[in-house]
Amino acid sequence: MKLPSEKSAGRRKSRPTFESLQPHEIELADFFVRMAGILGVPRSVAEIYALLYISPGPLDFDHIQGRLGMSKGSVSQGLKFLRGHEMILSVKEKGARRERWQPTPSLAASLVALLRSQVLPALEQAQPSLQRVLADVQQHGANPEVVERLTRLNRWNSRALELAPLLLPPPGA
Amino acid sequence: MKLPSEKSAGRRKSRPTFESLQPHEIELADFFVRMAGILGVPRSVAEIYALLYISPGPLDFDHIQGRLGMSKGSVSQGLKFLRGHEMILSVKEKGARRERWQPTPSLAASLVALLRSQVLPALEQAQPSLQRVLADVQQHGANPEVVERLTRLNRWNSRALELAPLLLPPPGA
DNA sequence: CCGATGTTTCAATAATTTTTGAACTTAGGC
DNA sequence: GCCTAAGTTCAAAAATTATTGAAACATCGG
Incomplete structure (x- = not known):
């Protein structure tokens, strides 16, 4: 099943034609x-x-x-x-x-690699940033509820960072 | 701490000014x-x-x-x-x-709701589509490896759909 | 080395997504 | 009921992101 087409005289190497998608x-x-x-x-x-x-x-x-x-x-x-x-x-x-x-072979592994590459850098980059924000807020004697929220957010981030290697194992593991 | 600013003569109701972000x-x-x-x-x-x-x-x-x-x-x-x-x-x-x-109150719950709203519809919509593709490919007596791949993909999708209510519970649960 | 094939790069363009703002709708007080 | 403040809508503009294609680069066989 090959359309010859493309004026193609004797010259070899006219670029081949491909079927469009089914x-x-x-x-x-x-x-x-x-x-x-x-x-x-x-x-x-x-x-x-x-x-x-x-x-x-x-x-x-x-x-x-x-x-x-x-x-x-x-x-x-x-x-x-x-x-x-x-x-x-x-x-x-x-x-x-x-x-x-x-x-x-494994689409699952591929997806994990993809997720990993998106999420991990974000989490890592966030860590110091979140800590600075929390410190700042505490200094300025802010509302306790806000301090509480930010503390939780920090804990979350740390935990996610710890768990990441388990849930999203790097290629060699 | 309120900048009076904005020519503000005697008229009430000049729109207030807000501090820019810290x-x-x-x-x-x-x-x-x-x-x-x-x-x-x-x-x-x-x-x-x-x-x-x-x-x-x-x-x-x-x-x-x-x-x-x-x-x-x-x-x-x-x-x-x-x-x-x-x-x-x-x-x-x-x-x-x-x-x-x-x-x-819970950022975690919020994120779950968000994920849910993105992922679930996609999974649901995919189900019949994937089944059609698999059937088509089987009909046309295609390569067994491709059939195998698509079968796995279908299984995955079904499982994800079953598990979704557990991992991404709807608001009322 | 040379010439040709195969691939990458990247500035320009196209497509898509987000934001804006002015016109419109809604709801409350009188 | 009318008037006004509060909020929504949506077409147009701006910003962002993806795609193209021509020129640069790489690599292989001779």
């Missing part, structure tokens, strides 16, 4: 796009993941670009993101020049 | 803005919440607008959002015309 592929992509949205992950990234997820084997750069009809730049950045969060793996065939991509 | 208030707002960002909640909403959180008592519309220097529209929409997610309460004093707002 209805069921679109539906799965919509699902991933929606879920990704919750975590603030851009559409193009979710689409790439969905395509790899529903494809019977690893795909290379050009296939991804062709089937999704998106720019090189987006594909490159999307793959970078997915790689960075260990959501995809490259399968480099021996004699081949190009890399081919497929989803990491 | 450094520690800004720092707390930054914290909330950052956390809200993870959940896709806009800056203005986080700022309003932060202000109520660090204020010694409930604040009315004009105070919020004045101290944060934001538009009426934003304050109105922000309060609507926070109300909708049960993150703030109004304290209506007897003889008073205007409502005054303060944070709900």
Whole structure:
């Protein structure tokens, strides 16, 4: 099933044409796009993941670009993101020049990595900040209820920070 | 501590001036803005919440607008959002015309409500969609690995839907 | 090294989301 | 009922975020 098309005279190497997405592929992509949205992950990234997820084997750069009809730049950045969060793996065939991509075996692990990368830095950065705010408020002899609130917030943050390694274990554990 | 300012001749009712935020208030707002960002909640909403959180008592519309220097529209929409997610309460004093707002006692409960409202609808909407995709893929006699992946995805979604009431209990429970 | 293929970068553009403010609605006091 | 203060709505503007594509870079086989 290959449309020859594209004037293609004798010259080799006219860039191949790709089928556009099938209805069921679109539906799965919509699902991933929606879920990704919750975590603030851009559409193009979710689409790439969905395509790899529903494809019977690893795909290379050009296939991804062709089937999704998106720019090189987006594909490159999307793959970078997915790689960075260990959501995809490259399968480099021996004699081949190009890399081919497929989803990491565990989607669950991927999601954990994603969450981790969003939440942990925020919690870490917050720690000193929250402590300063609490100190400030106590100094200025503020309302006891406010002091209480901020104390609780601080405790929360610390606990979350302690628990994080358990709930969102780093890749090597 | 009240700046008289504003040419204010004898006429009553020049709109009052409000102090701009103190450094520690800004720092707390930054914290909330950052956390809200993870959940896709806009800056203005986080700022309003932060202000109520660090204020010694409930604040009315004009105070919020004045101290944060934001538009009426934003304050109105922000309060609507926070109300909708049960993150703030109004304290209506007897003889008073205007409502005054303060944070709900439990920030934890508020966050749960927020998460719930984002995640649950997505999971529910996904269910039939995922089932259709799986059926489609099975019909077209696709790669067994893909079928396996989609089956797992379906199971996950169902489980999440079952567990949701436990992890993200609705307000009345 | 060279030339060609494959990929990344990043400034410009497009798309999306948030904020504003003026017109409109609602509710209370008289 | 009318008038006014209080709050809401929503179209337009501003701000932010995502995407594109052309130029730069990297890497491999010869």
